[in-house]
Amino acid sequence: MAAPSTLTPSLRPRRDSVHGHxxxxxxxxxxxxxxxxxxxxxxxxxxxxxTKNGSELFSTFTFAPSxxxxxxxxxLSSYRDGLFWRWMANTALYAGAGAIASTFVSALSGYVLAxxxxxxxxxxxxxxxxxxxxxxxxxxxxxxxxxxxLGLTNTYWAVFLPxxxxxxxxxxxxxxxxxxxxxDVIEAARTDGSSEMGIFTRIAMPMMLPGLVTIFxxxxxxxxxxxxxxxxxxxxxxxxxxxxxxNGLLNQGASAPALYTLVVTGALLSVLPxxxxxxxxxxxxxxxxxxxxxxx
Amino acid sequence: xxxxxxxxxxxxxGSAGNTVTGDPLRPGNxxxxxxxxxxxRRSNRFRSRVLTPYLMLAPGILLFAVFMAAxxxxxxxxxxxxxxxxxxxxxxxxRKQVFAGFDNYAAALSDPEFGASVGRVLTYGVILxxxxxxxALLFALLLDSRRSRATTFTRVSIFxxxxxxxxxxxxxxxxxxxPSVSPFYYVTERLGFDMxxxxxxxLIMFGIANIALWGGVGFNMIxxxxxxxxxxxxxxEAARLDGASEMQIALRIKIPIVMPSLIMTGLFxxxxxxxxxxxxxxxxxxxxxxxxxxxPLMKVxxxxxxxxxIYSAAASSIVIAxxxxxxxxxxxxxxxxxxxxxxx
Numbered sequence: 001m002a003a004p005s006t007l008t009p010s011l012r013p014r015r016d017s018v019h020g021h022x023x024x025x026x027x028x029x030x031x032x033x034x035x036x037x038x039x040x041x042x043x044x045x046x047x048x049x050x051t052k053n054g055s056e057l058f059s060t061f062t063f064a065p066s067x068x069x070x071x072x073x074x075x076l077s078s079y080r081d082g083l084f085w086r087w088m089a090n091t092a093l094y095a096g097a098g099a100i101a102s103t104f105v106s107a108l109s110g111y112v113l114a115x116x117x118x119x120x121x122x123x124x125x126x127x128x129x130x131x132x133x134x135x136x137x138x139x140x141x142x143x144x145x146x147x148x149x150l151g152l153t154n155t156y157w158a159v160f161l162p163x164x165x166x167x168x169x170x171x172x173x174x175x176x177x178x179x180x181x182x183x184d185v186i187e188a189a190r191t192d193g194s195s196e197m198g199i200f201t202r203i204a205m206p207m208m209l210p211g212l213v214t215i216f217x218x219x220x221x222x223x224x225x226x227x228x229x230x231x232x233x234x235x236x237x238x239x240x241x242x243x244x245x246x247n248g249l250l251n252q253g254a255s256a257p258a259l260y261t262l263v264v265t266g267a268l269l270s271v272l273p274x275x276x277x278x279x280x281x282x283x284x285x286x287x288x289x290x291x292x293x294x295x296x
Numbered sequence: 297x298x299x300x301x302x303x304x305x306x307x308x309x310g311s312a313g314n315t316v317t318g319d320p321l322r323p324g325n326x327x328x329x330x331x332x333x334x335x336x337r338r339s340n341r342f343r344s345r346v347l348t349p350y351l352m353l354a355p356g357i358l359l360f361a362v363f364m365a366a367x368x369x370x371x372x373x374x375x376x377x378x379x380x381x382x383x384x385x386x387x388x389x390x391r392k393q394v395f396a397g398f399d400n401y402a403a404a405l406s407d408p409e410f411g412a413s414v415g416r417v418l419t420y421g422v423i424l425x426x427x428x429x430x431x432a433l434l435f436a437l438l439l440d441s442r443r444s445r446a447t448t449f450t451r452v453s454i455f456x457x458x459x460x461x462x463x464x465x466x467x468x469x470x471x472x473x474x475p476s477v478s479p480f481y482y483v484t485e486r487l488g489f490d491m492x493x494x495x496x497x498x499l500i501m502f503g504i505a506n507i508a509l510w511g512g513v514g515f516n517m518i519x520x521x522x523x524x525x526x527x528x529x530x531x532x533e534a535a536r537l538d539g540a541s542e543m544q545i546a547l548r549i550k551i552p553i554v555m556p557s558l559i560m561t562g563l564f565x566x567x568x569x570x571x572x573x574x575x576x577x578x579x580x581x582x583x584x585x586x587x588x589x590x591x592p593l594m595k596v597x598x599x600x601x602x603x604x605x606i607y608s609a610a611a612s613s614i615v616i617a618x619x620x621x622x623x624x625x626x627x628x629x630x631x632x633x634x635x636x637x638x639x640x
Binding site for chain 1: 346348349350352353355356357359360362363364366367368370371374431434435438439441443444445446447449450452453454455456457458459460461462463464465467468469470471472476477478479482483510513514567571573574577578580581582593596597600601606609610613616617620621624
């Protein structure tokens with residue numbers, strides 16, 4: 001604890017050790033617990049509701065569990081030859097591969113902006129920074145026409161390519177590179193004759209790694225959350241991510257309420273992996289949001 | 297060789313405002329040093345100073361140009377065009393794209409449907425943003441208070457909805473709003489009183505704001521909480537020695553310290569609010585009170601894809617984007633004057 005705290009004194013855990021010495025405040029704790037209840041309620045509801053069959057869903061108290069979870073999952077899996085799992089795989093591809101590509105491009109650009117001096121650097125950074133403020137959704141419709149020109153609408157590329165560029169990711173990467181990669185180390189590697197790309201991939205990227213995990217998580221959530229782009233770009237439901245797929249299923253459910261059980265079960269199955277990922281990577285959210293917010 | 301001042305990137309603790317109002321990082325001025333070195337080394341220097349960074353920036357710049365800059369300029373171009381039909385409109389030459397001046401803008405701005413959707417989004421923002429940021433600040437302060445318990449459990453629980461995409465959270469809340477499925481209606485019915493219909497035209501605005509609040513409060517809480525964590529403990533110790541209560545410390549020290557984070561989260565919330573699309577689109581099958589032009593972006597989508605009127609959709613897009621930028625800048629101006637006005 002002592003060694004890193006000299007570098008970043010602000011990140012040192014300061015009050016956890018003090019906890020327990022101070023008198024507990026019931027009001028504060030109850031308010032926090034109410035907040036937690038509000039946030040957990042819909043998740044608990046979907047867990048319970050996905051154990052019910054169609055008629056129970058509409059007739060019984062939905063917080064009381066039933067026994068049909070496995071039937072529902074089987075039914076969902078067989079819906080149009082496992083289309084649901086195809087949506088899940090598509091989502092993993094768009095968000096996973098997209099976030100990896102985005103993190104790499106952001107890291108490279110941020111590193112260059114932090115560690116090189118070249119004419120036009122300020123202009124490049126300022127223009128990229130303006131991108132942070134451009135409402136991303138505004139771009140979706142012109143991006144569609146652009147993709148149509150290239151003949152790429154209704155393909156994986158149409159959803160994958162536009163989401164690689166992330167001005168906020170570049171901004172964060174620049175901060176991480178400036179803080180985590182010492183200029184001396186780069187100079188030493190240059191003297192040893194390493195190529196610039198080699199210095200970046202073998203020396204700078206490992207040093208920036210914790211920050212890159214945060215950029216990856218941010219971008220993963222952003223792509224997974226982006227509904228409008230795939231909604232506009234894709235017509236073939238085999239290419240849908242889970243969000244567009246479930247939205248379509250709910251739409252059909254308006255005329256065939258039997259589909260509601262599938263929608264509810266699908267909602268549960270689709271949030272589980274992400275919630276698991278959140279709990280496992282909790283540390284990165286805390287620590288690295290700290291790093292970002294301290295310096296940003 | 298290209299030694300960069302080590303100060304790059306250290307923009308100062310929590311100065312979120314800087315990121316928008318101006319680049320805190322000044323580019324080096326290589327011109328002077330270059331002139332001093334001999335001819336051959338100069339061309340080498342040129343390679344490493346100019347070419348290498350640009351080559352390495354190429355993927356980023358290229359993607360930015362193709363997927364952000366080009367669409368913006370293309371939309372601008374389309375917004376000044378219209379289709380002119382000659383004769384009966386038959387044959388390939390009968391439909392021609394011509395310059396339309398500001399016609400599309402005039403039409404978009406005078407369209408009562410567009411005005412109504414803008415009004416709804418503004419109301420929605422006025423409901424959502426203060427309550428979301430207020431709750432986020434409250435929870436962050438409570439998490440940071442030495443007298444709270446169960447802080448790990450509550451922090452993770454409140455942050456959890458951030459993992460749920462807007463479509464799925466709308467779907468979950470949509471079912472919770474649906475009287476035939478919702479446990480709330482089940483309970484209130486058994487207790488013998490009527491709960492108001494959230495999916496009715498009067499309350500749907502609050503229903504949608506609640507979905508966005510649920511998804512956003514945790515993220516904003518974490519951002520604010522993180523900047524609270526960054527404050528050295530000595531400040532609070534000093535205040536306590538002077539006899540300040542926990543409440544006074546929260547109001548007089550903690551809130552001013554997290555002000556930059558609040559401004560940042562406020563700005564991001566405004567930008568997100570004006571683009572609201574996924575929540576009402578997902579709720580539409582569950583209620584008949586949401587029109588296809590309920591928010592400005594829903595109207596843009598409908599104009600472009602259902603009505604094939606890309607020119608007026610483009611004009612509306614530009615109006616929304618311009619309004620977003622304008623509101624963002626006004627917000628930053630007003631807030632920064634309030635927050636940091638006394639600093640000079």
